[in-house]
Structures are given as structure tokens and as C-alpha cells.
């Protein structure tokens with residue numbers, strides 16, 4: 001018997017998923033105790049279902065015994081959304097990883113939740129099709145996780161986020177019933193939009209077992225430029241100027257001075273000592289349009305004060321430019337700080353320079369190292385606070401700084417999370433973001449979907465019971 005779960009229950013779980021797909025050995029359980037948030041809690045059991053019927057049977061059994069369930073994809077979430085409680089069962093969806101259909105006539109793909117995002121992109125590209133959402137974690141995160149966090153990525157500035165591509169879902173509800181929300185039609189307005197409600201619900205309303213996504217034709221060509229700036233303000237002004245000059249880049253990624261320092265060895269060009277900010281810009285469209293779009297990008301950057309702008313001559317140049325951006329998160333870990341908290345604020349685009357200035361002030365006021373990078377084209381900044389987690393003073397400074405960062409984002413008309421979700425890590429700031437009335441409505445929705453509170457309890461909503 002593991003904590004709180006009887007042998008009979010464990011045997012029943014194994015009876016549902018089959019031998020080897022129910023784990024209760026502590027050495028196995030610890031592998032499902034954490035995600036990328038740094039939080040951890042070991043579950044009482046892990047199940048790895050293979051199909052919807054198994055998920056439904058697991059949920060019905062858990063409801064009967066009032067055992068909490070914690071849906072999990074690849075566990076790459078940064079907000080603790082998949083962290084289980086010690087008396088709960090982690091329901092790991094990575095085994096349900098089939099691409100069921102790529103419908104080239106309807107421009108949709110139907111997948112199981114455990115499909116890796118990058119694998120889907122590769123599969124659809126063979127048909128000349130494009131699934132744009134591209135979280136930097138795309139080589140290991142799952143579509144199920146993307147749908148539940150409402151994941152974004154670098155291309156959101158032009159193509160939107162996961163939410164914009166989900167047309168229909170199969171969901172196992174908290175009592176084991178299975179519903180199909182939405183339609184795989186180009187239009188559909190019948191009743192409340194439960195599909196959009198499920199997107200970003202972080203596993204708190206049900207377990208998603210099948211997803212249909214909208215696809216678009218692959219753009220004909222892509223152009224990439226890497227631009228170095230003497231300060232953040234000029235980089236932000238350049239982004240503003242793209243839009244003013246009617247250029248909609250598909251990516252406009254920002255790195256601050258410390259981020260550049262972390263990855264400077266990987267950059268394909270010498271970094272001038274005056275360089276304090278960087279933009280990685282990508283445009284796409286018909287082949288004939290790329291050169292002229294890049295010229296406008298370059299002009300906007302130089303007029304905003306750029307030190308220099310390098311345009312990729314071919315796809316290997318472009319890959320070298322992206323290498324630094326894609327390797328930034330692991331490079332930050334190599335700085336050697338024992339504590340790292342990552343925030344994910346999003347402000348209206350034009351407020352980005354002000355947000356960055358405020359972050360500098362917060363860093364100085366609380367004497368805490370802050371490193372920022374992110375999707376400048378969306379006003380979405382990944383703000384990393386680095387500290388010594390064994391120092392009580394530094395932890396307190398970090399907590400005060402986080403609270404001010406959240407207040408700053410909301411105060412500038414933005415939000416506490418652009419794409420990473422709330423999970424456990426940010427739920428106490430939800431009221432600041434949404435206000436009391438909306439929180440009450442959300443609590444009401446949670447009650448309707450999950451009256452027994454077995455579905456990822458303790459997540460998203462402030463004060464939610466069942467913390468891990």
C-alpha cells in the first residue's frame with residue numbers, strides 16, 4: 001500500500017491499464033514528482049493509459065474512492081500544473097501519442113494528447129501544411145500539455161497561440177463520461193464554447209484524450225535576421241516600428257544583456273561590447289516578398305539605433321541564429337544560481353519598454369538578479385529571478401520582487417501569464433489578474449465540472465483546496 005491507496009485500488013488500476021502501466025514503486029514514482037517549475041511532490045501511483053476507455057475507467061474508479069487525479073503530459077510546464085499530491089494518481093498521457101489523421105482537404109489534424117508538438121509539425125509539413133504554435137520546448141512537450149496550458153511560442157506574433165488552432169476535443173469528464181466539444185467545421189456557434197473553455201484549463205476540468213487542430217498552408221519562404229542594439233529601448237522601438245511600417249514579422253524575439261551573455265558563444269556573430277539587447281526577427285510569405293520585408297526590418301532597426309543587423313543567407317545561417325535562443329533556458333541554469341523563478345508576464349506591445357524599465361528598477365530595489373527575454377512582438381517577457389535558495393533573505397527579496405512584477409504587469413494593462421499558465425506557482429496572483437467576481441465565476445465553473453474536486457485539485461484558482 002502506498003500513501004493512502006489500498007492494494008485493492010492499485011490492483012484495480014493495474015487491471016484497467018495493464019501490467020507495467022501502473023507504477024507504485026517509489027523509484028518509479030519520483031520520476032513523475034516534478035516539472036520545470038522547480039516544485040515537486042511524489043504521487044501515490046502513476047498510470048499510463050493507452051486509450052480513452054482506460055482514462056474513463058481510471059476517472060470513474062478515482063471518483064468512487066475520492067482519489068485526486070493529476071493529468072500529465074511531458075512535465076515541461078513551468079507553473080507546477082502537473083505536480084501531483086502525495087495521495088494522488090498521476091495520469092500520464094504520453095503513451096497516447098498517435099497522429100490519428102492529417103486531413104489535407106479539411107486542413108485539420110486529429111491527434112492523441114501525447115503527440116510531441118515538433119513531431120506533429122514535421123508530419124504536417126510533409127503535406128505542405130503548417131501547424132504554427134512553436135513553444136521553445138517543442139521537441140519534448142506534448143500537444144495535450146500545449147492545449148491545457150494554452151501554449152504560445154515565438155510565432156504567436158503573426159500566427160497566434162494554441163487556442164487559435166483547436167477546433168474540437170474529446171474530453172473525459174470528472175465522473176468518467178466522455179464528451180466531444182466543438183466541430184471540425186470552419187464555423188460553429190452553437191451554444192457556449194466549451195472547447196475554448198477547456199483550452200488553458202490546466203487539467204482542472206477534465207482529461208483531454210483527443211484533439212483536432214486547424215492547419216494552414218506552409219508559407220513559401222522564411223527570412224531571418226539577428227540584430228544587436230545598444231539598449232533595450234531601441235530594440236523595443238524597432239519592434240514598434242515594424243508594425244508602424246506594416247511589417248508583421250512571424251517572430252520578434254528579444255534577449256536582454258544578461259541573456260546575451262549566457263549564449264554569446266553560440267551566436268554566429270561577434271557581439272560588440274556596447275551590445276545590451278538583441279532581436280531575432282523572422283518574416284515569411286511568398287519568396288518574392290522576403291527580401292523587401294527584410295529590408296524594411298533592417299531599416300526599422302538601424303533607424304531605432306541598432307549597432308548592426310545580420311541577415312541569414314541560408315537555412316543553416318538561420319539555424320545558427322536560433323541555436324542561441326533555443327538554448328537559452330539551459331544556459332541560464334549553467335549560471336550556477338541555486339534558485340530560479342521564471343515569470344511570464346505579458347503587456348500591451350507598446351508598453352514593453354516601460355515594463356523593461358520597471359523590471360530594472362525592481363531588480364535594483366530588491367537587489368535581485370533579473371534576466372529577461374521573450375516574445376517582444378507579443379509584449380510577452382520571460383522574467384527570470386536568480387537567487388540563492390538557501391538564503392532566507394534572498395528568498396524574501398525574490399518574493400517581494402515577484403509580487404511587484406505581477407503588479408507591474410497588471411498595472412500596465414497586461415497579465416500575470418502570457419503562455420505558461422498558473423498551476424500552483426501563480427495561483428495566489430489570480431485575483432490580482434482577474435478580480436473577485438471573475439474568480440467566483442471560475443470557481444462556479446470548476447464546481448459544475450468537478451463537484452468532488454478530484455481533477456487536478458489545488459491548481460489555478462486562489463485558495464483552491466488540495467494543494468500538492
Ligand SMILES: Cc1cc2nc3c(=O)[nH]c(=O)nc-3n(C[C@H](O)[C@H](O)[C@H](O)COP(=O)(O)OP(=O)(O)OC[C@H]3O[C@@H](n4cnc5c(N)ncnc54)[C@H](O)[C@@H]3O)c2cc1C
Nearest residue numbers: 073074075076077081136137142144145146148152203208
Ligand atoms: C526549455 C523550456 C522552454 C519552454 N518554452 C515555452 C514556450 O516558448 N512557450 C510556452 O507556451 N511554453 C513553454 N514552455 C513551457 C511548457 O513546455 C509548456 O507549458 C507546455 O505546453 C507543457 O506541455 P507538457 O506536455 O510538458 O505538459 P505538462 O507540463 O505535463 O502539463 C501542463 C498542464 O497541462 C495539464 N495536462 C497535460 N496533458 C493533459 C491532458 N491530456 N488532459 C488534461 N490536462 C492535461 C497538466 O495537468 C498541467 O496542468 C517551456 C518549457 C521549457 C522547459
